[in-house]
Every structure is written in structure tokens, then in C-alpha cells.
Amino acid sequence: xxxxxxxxxxxxxxxxxxxxxxxxxxxxxxxxxxxxxxxxxxxxxxxxxxxxxxxxxxxxxxxxxxxxxxxxxxxxxxxxxxxxxxxxxxxxxxxxxxxxxxxxxxxxxxxxxxxxxxxxxxxxxxxxxxxxxxxxxxxxxxxxxxxxxxxxxxxxxxxxxxxxxxxxxxxxxxxxxxxxxxxxxxxxxxxxxx
Amino acid sequence: xxxxxxxxxxxxxxxxxxxxxxxxxxxxxxxxxxxxxxxxxxxxxxxxxxxxxxxxxxxxxxxxxxxxxxxxxxxxxxxxxxxxxxxxxxxxxxxxxxxxxxxxxxxxxxxxxxxxxxxxxxxxxxxxxxxxxxxxxxxxxxxxxxxxxxxxxxxxxxxxxxxxxxxxxxxxxxxxxxxxxxxxxxxxxxxxxx
Numbered sequence: 001x002x003x004x005x006x007x008x009x010x011x012x013x014x015x016x017x018x019x020x021x022x023x024x025x026x027x028x029x030x031x032x033x034x035x036x037x038x039x040x041x042x043x044x045x046x047x048x049x050x051x052x053x054x055x056x057x058x059x060x061x062x063x064x065x066x067x068x069x070x071x072x073x074x075x076x077x078x079x080x081x082x083x084x085x086x087x088x089x090x091x092x093x094x095x096x097x098x099x100x101x102x103x104x105x106x107x108x109x110x111x112x113x114x115x116x117x118x119x120x121x122x123x124x125x126x127x128x129x130x131x132x133x134x135x136x137x138x139x140x141x142x143x144x145x146x147x148x149x150x151x152x153x154x155x156x157x158x159x160x161x162x163x164x165x166x167x168x169x170x171x172x173x174x175x176x177x178x179x180x181x182x183x184x185x186x187x188x189x190x191x192x193x194x
Numbered sequence: 195x196x197x198x199x200x201x202x203x204x205x206x207x208x209x210x211x212x213x214x215x216x217x218x219x220x221x222x223x224x225x226x227x228x229x230x231x232x233x234x235x236x237x238x239x240x241x242x243x244x245x246x247x248x249x250x251x252x253x254x255x256x257x258x259x260x261x262x263x264x265x266x267x268x269x270x271x272x273x274x275x276x277x278x279x280x281x282x283x284x285x286x287x288x289x290x291x292x293x294x295x296x297x298x299x300x301x302x303x304x305x306x307x308x309x310x311x312x313x314x315x316x317x318x319x320x321x322x323x324x325x326x327x328x329x330x331x332x333x334x335x336x337x338x339x340x341x342x343x344x345x346x347x348x349x350x351x352x353x354x355x356x357x358x359x360x361x362x363x364x365x366x367x368x369x370x371x372x373x374x375x376x377x378x379x380x381x382x383x384x385x386x387x388x
Binding site for chain 1: 211
């Protein structure tokens with residue numbers, strides 16, 4: 001197998017990249033100067049070498065504790081629980097949140113053999129130590145995400161911490177005509193006074 | 195900028211990969227063991243280091259001359275002219291061709307400043323040395339590809355070599371109802387006796 005096929009087969013292991021796209025990427029890297037192609041290689045190595053899990057919140061970061069856990073300007077009374085570290089960028093980028101985070105590392109999925117022991121639930125409960133007043137559960141609005149949220153609500157239940165969930169409803173910029181029935185039902189039941 | 199953002203921005207430089215896909219790929223590489231992520235990095239480096247242009251046909255290969263030019267079982271009386279080295283895999287994979295290749299390195303495109311001098315035309319003409327009896331022009335069936343084919347036909351014209359062009363017509367497995375008018379017109383004008 002040539003080094004070209006070798007690289008293409010490495011690319012096909014990435015999510016959403018099939019055989020044709022893999023060869024397109026490979027041939028693009030062949031077209032640009034070798035030193036530019038090597039920049040991508042070095043970026044992958046630097047990341048694989050330097051990024052690790054934060055021992056407090058399980059976020060991916062170059063420092064341990066991560067930049068959120070050590071930032072003195074963040075509101076330490078509220079923790080936002082997400083499934084994956086990649087969700088933090090989406091929530092923090094919205095500009096609507098200035099508290100801390102906790103990464104579960106997935107969601108409950110009995111069919112895939114993922115129970116509460118496989119998720120970072122114990123480390124979350126260990127953080128609910130008096131200073132924290134609210135836990136915002138920001139798991140995905142999927143069946144598994146809902147089940148995980150319900151499980152966390154019960155697990156936290158008796159610790160005197162308020163547990164909230166992200167609002168469900170119509171996405172901003174969306175069109176009522178094209179919204180699915182479940183979303184409209186959620187938007188109706190969650191309606192607010194103006 | 196963190197190493198994570200750094201890698202994501204390297205990914206966005208690849209064709210067809212936007213910001214969201216770049217972060218999805220980055221987070222996938224963070225999830226798998228570091229040594230597996232490094233395998234992709236090493237495959238890129240190996241390719242950038244070892245692949246070069248064949249001095250005869252301009253194909254990308256680890257050896258110079260490339261494996262087609264040195265293969266004694268290939269038919270040396272016919273040369274198939276393609277725009278890019280990536281087209282060779284598609285043609286050779288079809289199993290319908292056992293001759294040699296020549297990579298132009300693009301197609302004529304005056305708007306992008308690509309004229310005959312920017313393509314490997316001179317090296318093609320230098321190969322038409324008596325042994326070669328046919329040149330198959332396999333440029334893309336686009337306006338630029340057609341213009342390039344016409345130019346090559348004229349450039350080769352007086353050398354006593356037969357110049358042919360890949361057939362245009364209905365793609366196998368396609369549906370007449372969904373074929374565009376130009377393709378149907380080409381299929382009609384190129385119709386063959388049964």
C-alpha cells in the first residue's frame with residue numbers, strides 16, 4: 001500500500017469522511033507545498049501531546065485545572081452540565097453564561113452499555129459543596145439526553161441545590177410552518193407571559 | 195490560541211471542511227487514544243516527504259519514474275491525458291485501460307491565468323516519439339476541459355498520432371428522466387449501431 005493510500009485510509013477513520021472525500025483531502029495535501037501539509041501533521045501531534053482532561057470538570061484543556069475552573073471572574077455558584085467537552089464552546093460562545101462547567105463524557109444509553117458509572121457523575125456530586133447554588137443540565141434534547149437529565153435531577157435531588165434544564169421551544173430564526181410537532185408542543189407548554 | 199483551535203483552523207484550510215466540521219474532527223481526534231491521532235499525523239508527514247512528481251508523466255508517486263511509466267506490462271503505444279493525478283485512480287480503477295498516462299496539471303482557464311505554458315503540454319508532445327500511436331484525451335467534460343481537449347488536438351495534430359476523446363453520453367445506472375438536455379443531446383449525436 002502506497003503512502004497515498006495509507007493517508008487516505010487514515011482519513012476514512014474520521015467521522016463523516018468516506019473514501020472519495022479521503023482521496024480528495026489527500027490530493028489537496030499533495031498539491032500544496034509539503035511544509036504546509038506538515039503544519040497540519042504538527043498541529044495534530046501538538047494537540048495529542050498537550051491536551052488532557054481537567055481533573056475537576058473533565059473538560060479538555062492544555063492546563064489542569066482548565067481555564068474555566070481557574071478563572072476567578074467566572075460565577076462559582078452555578079455549574080452547567082454538558083455531555084461532551086465540545087458542547088462547552090457552543091454554550092460559552094452564546095455569551096449567555098458566565099459560570100463553571102462539568103463534562104459528563106456522554107449520556108445514559110443502556111443499549112450501548114453506558115450507565116451512570118461510565119459517566120462523570122460522582123465527580124459532579126462531589127463538587128456540590130455549599131458554594132454551588134444551581135446546576136443547569138444542558139444535555140442534548142434527545143431521548144438519551146432527557147433520560148440523563150432526569151437521572152441527574154434525582155441524584156442531585158436532596159442536596160439543597162436548584163436543578164434547572166435548558167428551555168425547549170422554537171429555534172430563533174426558525175419558521176413555525178416547518179417546526180416539528182414535538183417542538184411546538186414543548187414551546188406551548190413552556191410559554192411565558194409577555 | 196489553544197492547540198485545539200489551532201488544529202481546527204488547520205482543518206478549515208482543507209477543501210469542503212468548514213468551521214463546524216473542523217471542530218467535529220478535532221474533537222474526534224481528542225477522543226481517540228493519542229497514539230491513534232498521531233498515526234494520522236505521521237501518515238501526512240510520510241506522504242509530504244516521500245511523494246513527488248514523475249519526471250516523465252507528472253503523476254504523483256513515491257518513485258521516479260512512477261509505477262505506470264516503469265511497468266513493462268502496460269501498453270506503451272497509447273497515452274491517456276488527464277487533468278490531475280487523482281483522475282488516474284478513477285480511470286485505472288475502471289479496469290478498461292492498460293496504457294500509459296500523462297498529467298496536465300489542470301486545464302486551460304484564461305480567467306484564472308492558466309494558459310498552455312502553465313500545463314505540462316511540452317512534455318506530452320516530447321513523448322510522441324514514434325512508439326505512441328494514440329492519445330486519449332480524458333479531460334473533464336466541462337467547458338474548460340473541452341477547450342483543453344480542442345487545444346491538445348490541434349497541438350498534436352500534425353504528428354501522425356491518433357487523438358481520441360472519452361465518449362459522452364448517459365451515465366450507466368442513470369435515469370433518462372433526470373438526465374440534462376446537453377447530456378441527452380451528446381448521447382444522441384454519439385449513438386452507436388447495435
